[in-house]
Amino acid sequence: MEKARKTLQISREESELVSQLRVHPHRVNIEHSFYEDYAIRGIRVDRVEPGFVSCTFKVPSRLTDRSGNLCNGAIANLVDEVGAVLVQVAGLPMNVSVDMSICFLSTAKVNDELEVTSRLLGQKGRYSGTIVLLKNKATGELIAEGRHSLFGQHRSKI
Template identity: 60%
Template sequence: MERANEVLHLRSNESEMVSEIVVNPHEPQVGPSFYEDFALRGIRVHRVQPGFIFCTFKVPPRLIDRTGNLAGGAIANLIDIVGNSLIYRLGQPMNVSVDMSISYLSNAKLDDELEITSKLLGKIGSVSGTSVIIKKKASGEIIAEGRHSLFSRLKSKI
């Protein structure tokens, strides 16, 4: 343990160097990023109300895992993005995920049409909670349900 503490301890010159680091904000981007084009292309928003979003998504080949199912990471990404969309405000700093819990209940296959519903559960101070349900449009079978807590510097009411 002493050796670990010794290795991890910052020397005074290292501490000064860290305190002088300047991180500039990202430049605004024109058009979609690779991430947006790859992971989010195909989401169709049908209804937006305060504290509620409803959209659909057809499972594309690019998000299928080797077993032929919608990849777990793609499901987590959909929950993250659609949940975050409830509290994101254009021109404001991006929200930060504090906690996300996902129950994977079933599988979605290539070309399955999914319904994604996101609801605002509440807001206390700078922390908001959302619930996102992903289900098959044809059968109503729930694929996944996620709860998402986000921190935002935005102080106004939602």
């Protein structure tokens, strides 16, 4: 219990950094939201084919933990974003995540360049399944594997 308490305890410096954070409301379609600017900035799409997307992502220090590793939450966010973009259809409401399962296999450090690929596993009705792989581009080492299920509300044909 003491180890968990120590791990979750934040330092005065960390507390001050968070208190200085300013999040202003953004103007939709005019400027980036805090989320877009903080969490997904830097994802570069390299290749798009039916049922496949490949991206490159250089690990920024803002998404690392105290040990300098890419945070598990940032990995989960990449699985969510890159998996969802694969099944998004222009003009239709966004799909929502129903389930994600992620195997964390290794770590990535600041400035590591990751290759993030997503493949469509299948679709049945309004449900889609994708698999997302995060690999260290220089070494080929698999960082994480995520399976992502999504539900999309399609427009009625009536």
